[in-house]
Amino acid sequence: MIKSMTLELRPRLQICNAFIHLNKKVNLTAVKVKLSKENIEITIENKTVIFLMKFIKLIPDSLSALDVTKNWICFRAQIMSDPLLGSFKTQIITNLTFNTNLLKDSIKNIELFNTGKCHIMCTFCKNILSRDIYIKRILPVPDINYDPSEWFCCKHNHSSTNMYNLIPLESDIFYGSFFFIIHASLFNHNLKVDENVVICSRCLHYLGKIHTDNSFKLWSCSVDYNSLSNSTIKNATDPFNDFLLAIKTSMTGIFGEEIILQYFEGKDSHSLTIKPMDWHLNLMIEPKDILCNNIVTLQRASVVKVLYKYETNKNTPDSVNKTYCEVSFLVIKAGLEHLLTSTKRFPQVYRTAIDYNVGYICLDNFINNT
Ligand SMILES: [Zn+2]
């Protein structure tokens, strides 16, 4: 009977907003909502579902703004202040940046790498794309907003003009949060270059792009590394994890910021613009495996509520609150799918704001890739 149940908790206002998606249309007269301290009871015709809540307590009979439209039930309820969700005072001091986690993730990303001999393979068809590579150095590249004067340099003679290009030697792998930069001469004919895009010649998946004249930037979610020294394979990363990393690396926490994930392919560009509205929103949602039972224990999920928009070939004027981040198309696709699924938690009228969609990003949803 229930497709999804979403409670948006607003502890500072001491209210929660409920959006219940049913699998059939109902009439207001057939619906009964009863609020108790620890559960919400929904009766439709003669069937009752009880939603149990562990982390919040409702004020009984505080129901307001009940709206039953088509297959949606929406309402508002008052909640008691709860130390677990933070009182008015602690709510404000929650950590706005995720840098410590981010660092751990980057380390996790790279620790499987060994210096030594390896092959690079297409993750989609396992085509071997490189000759035997002998890696001596594995170095992080600074993030997009780095100060060139604070960065180390490699062993080249740099003229002042290409000072800021990061050029790997044949024995180097440079890595960022979701890409690698590798010398172009290390690859064989299984890797094709078309305009500025790097493609697997067998399965035609896009793997990366030309970085400089003699280096490629490959997306971590597109290539596997096969270590020949100890015959282990480091698999390509999960595109959705890379989406979360892209958000975490780009976010500034500044009010009004926009994160723009971009992908370029020849003359075409794809962009996913994300405007965070609420960095720390707690939800209570249905568990993964429901919903035939009539007693459902709601799970807590910590999300970022965002406005988002997917566009192609759009040039947007630059501004101080915009952060651009170039990613693989797979990363944009994975992120967009996550967002579109989240948008389905709202009834139609709440799904858009001007020309943006409304959605959630579950930042904690980090899959361990190892
Ligand atoms: Zn250099």
Ligand SMILES: [Zn+2]
């Ligand atoms: Zn392939």
